[in-house]
Amino acid sequence: MSGWAIARPRLAAAPFGLTLLWASAAAFVLFLVLPIVALFVEVVPSGDAWSTINEPVVTDALRLSLITTAITAGLTVVFGTPLAYLLARRSFRGAGLIDTLIDLPLVLPPAVAGMALLFTFGRNGLLGGLIDDAGVAVAFTTTAVILAQLFVAAPFYVKAAKSGFESVDPDLERVSTTLGEGELRTFARVTVPLAAPALLGGIVMTWARALGEFGATIMFAGSLQRVTETVPLSIYDALQDDLDAALMLSVVLVAVSFAVLLVFKALLRGGPLSSGVNLEGSRD
Amino acid sequence: MRRTPSRPGASRLALITVVLTGAFALACGGGSSERTLTVFAAASLSDVFEEIGERFEAEQPGVRLRFSFGGSQRLRLQLEQGARADLFASANLEQIGRAQSGGLVENGRTFASNALALVVPADNPAGIATLGDLADGDVRLVIAGPSVPAGALTRSVLVELGVADAVLAGVVSEEESVRRVLSKVELGEADAGFVYSTDALAAGDAVLRLPLEETGMRNGYLIAITTNASEPELALRFRAFLNGEIAQSILVAAGFGMPSGGTP
Numbered sequence: 001m002s003g004w005a006i007a008r009p010r011l012a013a014a015p016f017g018l019t020l021l022w023a024s025a026a027a028f029v030l031f032l033v034l035p036i037v038a039l040f041v042e043v044v045p046s047g048d049a050w051s052t053i054n055e056p057v058v059t060d061a062l063r064l065s066l067i068t069t070a071i072t073a074g075l076t077v078v079f080g081t082p083l084a085y086l087l088a089r090r091s092f093r094g095a096g097l098i099d100t101l102i103d104l105p106l107v108l109p110p111a112v113a114g115m116a117l118l119f120t121f122g123r124n125g126l127l128g129g130l131i132d133d134a135g136v137a138v139a140f141t142t143t144a145v146i147l148a149q150l151f152v153a154a155p156f157y158v159k160a161a162k163s164g165f166e167s168v169d170p171d172l173e174r175v176s177t178t179l180g181e182g183e184l185r186t187f188a189r190v191t192v193p194l195a196a197p198a199l200l201g202g203i204v205m206t207w208a209r210a211l212g213e214f215g216a217t218i219m220f221a222g223s224l225q226r227v228t229e230t231v232p233l234s235i236y237d238a239l240q241d242d243l244d245a246a247l248m249l250s251v252v253l254v255a256v257s258f259a260v261l262l263v264f265k266a267l268l269r270g271g272p273l274s275s276g277v278n279l280e281g282s283r284d
Numbered sequence: 285m286r287r288t289p290s291r292p293g294a295s296r297l298a299l300i301t302v303v304l305t306g307a308f309a310l311a312c313g314g315g316s317s318e319r320t321l322t323v324f325a326a327a328s329l330s331d332v333f334e335e336i337g338e339r340f341e342a343e344q345p346g347v348r349l350r351f352s353f354g355g356s357q358r359l360r361l362q363l364e365q366g367a368r369a370d371l372f373a374s375a376n377l378e379q380i381g382r383a384q385s386g387g388l389v390e391n392g393r394t395f396a397s398n399a400l401a402l403v404v405p406a407d408n409p410a411g412i413a414t415l416g417d418l419a420d421g422d423v424r425l426v427i428a429g430p431s432v433p434a435g436a437l438t439r440s441v442l443v444e445l446g447v448a449d450a451v452l453a454g455v456v457s458e459e460e461s462v463r464r465v466l467s468k469v470e471l472g473e474a475d476a477g478f479v480y481s482t483d484a485l486a487a488g489d490a491v492l493r494l495p496l497e498e499t500g501m502r503n504g505y506l507i508a509i510t511t512n513a514s515e516p517e518l519a520l521r522f523r524a525f526l527n528g529e530i531a532q533s534i535l536v537a538a539g540f541g542m543p544s545g546g547t548p
Contacts, residue, residue, distance in 0.1 A: 123409070124472045139473045140424060140456035222426065222457025222468070237460070240357045241431045 036254055043251045052245040053252075060226045061234035061249060068142065068230060069210040072149040076157045076206050081199075084161035085187075089170075099162075102155050110215025113152050117220040121147060144221035145228050149210035156209055157202035164198025165191065197268055204264045208257060321518045322350045322368065324359040326375035326433065326505065327461035328398065328480050332538045333373070336531045340522060347518060355461035356380075357431040363388045363510065370513040371522060373505060375433035375462075380506045392506030395526045397541035399502050400434075400441050401484040403469050403477055403491040410475035415496060418476060419450035426457045426465050426474035434462035437503045438478040444499045466491070482539040502541060 043049045052058050086092075087099055105113060119125045121138040131138055138144050168191050176186040192199065214232040221228040223237060231249050238246035325333050330353040337349040352359065352369070356379040363372060363383055372389050374380040380392040404412050410423050418425055428435030435458065442448040459465045462479050469477040470490045480503075484493040507526060509519045525531055527543070536542075 118471065118473070122471065122473050137424070140426075223429075223459070224455065224457050228457065237429065237458075240355075240361055240429075240460075 039247065039250050039254060043247045046244065046247070049244040049247045049251075052242070052248045055245060057225065057234060057238060057242065057245050058248055058252075061229055061231045062252060064142070064145075064226065064229065065211060065231040068145050068149060069207055071146050072153060072210040073203055073207045075146070075150055076154040077199075077203065080154055080158045080202075081161060084158045085165050085191075087158075088162045088165035102158055104155075105152050106155050106159075108152075110152060110213070111219060114148065114216040114219025117144070117148060117151060117216060121220075139220065140222045140224070140228060142221075142227055145217055145230060148216040148220050149213045152213055152216055153206045153209035156205035157199075160198050160202025160205060161195065164195035164202070167198070168194045200264065200267065204260060208260070211253070211257065318346055318348050319515060319518060320348045320350055321370050321515050321522060322352070323371045323373065323522070324352050324354075324363065324367070324369040325371075325373040326356045326359070327353050327463040328375055328434065328483055329353065329373055329505070330463065331486050332482075332534055332540070335534050336526065339530050339534070340525050343525070344518075344521070349522075353463075355428070355432045357429075357433075358460060360388075368512070368514065369510055370515050370519040371507055371509055373507040375505055376436065376503045377506060378436065379433065380508055384508065387511060389508035389510050392508040393523060393527070394504045394506050394543040395523075395531075396505040396535045396543060397502045398480040398482055398505070398539075399541065400437050400496060401479055401481040402494045402496045403466070403479055403484050403487070404475065404494060405469055405472040406490055406492055407472070408492055409472065412476055412494065414494070415445065415447060415451070418454055419447060421454065423454045424456045424473075424475040425451065425454040426459060426468045426477045427452075427455055428462050428465050428478070429458040429460055432459070432461060433503055434465070434478070434480060437501065441478075441496075441499050441501050444501060445497055485539040504543070505540075 083102075087095060108116075118139065120127055121131060121144070122128055123132060123139065136143075138147070172190055172194070173186050176190045177183060181189065212232060213230070214236065217228065217230060218233055218236075223229050223233050225234075229237065231253050235246045235249045235253075238249065323333065323337075330351075333351055333353070337351065341347055341349060352362075354362075356374040356376065359369075359372060360374065360379045360383045363369065364386055372380065372383060373395075374383075374392070375398070377392070380389065383389045384392065402415065402418075404410070410417070410420075412418065412423065417423065427438050430436060430439065439448065439452070442451050456474070457468065459468065462483055465474075465477040466479045466483045466487055468474040469479070470487055476494075481493075484491060507523055509516060509523065513519050
């Protein structure tokens with residue numbers, strides 16, 4: 001309440017400024033929200049759009065997107081966690097360079113990422129001969145979809161996990177090891193729980209970016225229903241002759257993304273993650 | 285030392301603003317006396333239209349052509365969504381018909397035709413010799429999507445030859461324009477692709493063209509003036525130019541067929 005008493009006179013002194021502040025904020029929110037609303041306005045009253053929800057073009061794309069993004073998220077955690085931990089805890093030569101290099105996919109245009117992947121894993125790419133000799137095909141397969149997602153989306157997790165690990169007090173880890181816990185157990189029981197909000201945030205960001213991946217996928221993986229046509233590619237394709245399916249997929253994508261963000265925020269606010277770590281609990 | 289620390293930052297910001305504004309102004313170009321004709325054209329027309337455009341500009345001082353190339357179905361969609369163009373050159377009747385029934389373009393006029401071609405990368409990694417080899421099961425075939433004119437022609441020809449099911453089973457990607465099919469073959473990522481005979485010619489040594497049984501099936505190119513063209517009179521002139529001697533000889537040299545559908 002005392003906060004109000006201090007703030008009030010200042011606000012009253014600049015009513016015009018305050019109005020401007022609110023108006024500009026409201027206009028911007030409107031700009032960000034209106035396009036989303038427009039999608040729903042188009043779909044909700046339209047029976048044609050709803051009837052496409054069981055069409056193979058919609059269900060195939062959704063299934064493929066959910067499977068590939070889940071694999072991408074899993075691979076990101078498996079390979080990204082050790083890297084993030086090393087970058088956060090050890091100072092070694094080239095750490096700064098690596099840190100910058102792994103940020104690169106975040107700022108690269110997806111088309112460049114697609115070209116880069118094509119010239120790495122494509123048949124005539126850097127590793128093309130090796131891959132061909134191994135009798136595996138990458139381009140035009142679901143593997144290519146996952147590689148494209150991993151390349152553009154994994155850095156989000158590595159960045160988040162790195163700062164998460166950095167925020168964990170090394171003394172807590174030291175205490176744990178002096179109390180007789182092994183380093184792996186300490187990592188699993190102390191470091192990870194303390195860094196959990198950052199780790200989870202990183203996973204959500206990576207997953208969301210993977211779900212929306214378009215440019216690199218269409219260049220590197222091509223586009224074929226059930227094999228490489230994820231939801232964004234399917235939307236792009238359906239727009240040409242099946243507007244209803246494109247709308248339906250867009251709306252589903254918005255709904256799924258929104259739900260995931262809501263759950264994530266709820267977890268951070270009141271869930272187990274906000275309570276921090278119970279050191280006693282970690283000893284049993 | 286009266287300077288506040290924010291000063292250098294502010295002047296840098298001002299400098300950046302000035303530079304960006306200047307670059308933008310330069311990028312937009314000056315000449316207000318120049319007239320611009322915007323042409324949406326099928327991807328397979330990209331090389332010839334650039335060339336025809338240069339000849340047209342040379343004949344019409346003060347006129348600049350601006351092209352947007354892509355799959356005809358996508359260009360039609362862009363017109364439906366409000367994109368502004370003066371002319372729409374489609375690689376088949378269907379896309380121009382859909383634009384016309386939507387009230388977006390006037391009547392289309394045919395100016396060229398094209399045939400289907402089977403191409404493989406120059407080193408032919410899958411060792412394909414005939415159409416039958418495509419039904420092998422292990423061949424990575426790339427074609428244009430069903431709503432792309434080249435994709436529609438591909439399917440019709442394969443059905444006509446009675447090999448549609450067997451060949452289409454090997455499709456690994458459906459591209460959104462015929463030129464994307466071509467680039468996948470040029471890169472060697474696809475073992476084979478169906479493009480237009482003009483694309484095969486334009487690619488030169490990068491691809492190998494294999495013989496394809498003659499079906500007599502061709503697609504016709506149509507050009508139509510949009511109903512909201514900002515330069516309708518210029519658009520008429522370009523359409524006439526396209527059926528003139530210069531443009532037709534460029535089209536023929538690139539391997540396009542006569543408007544009637546025959547080969548010259």
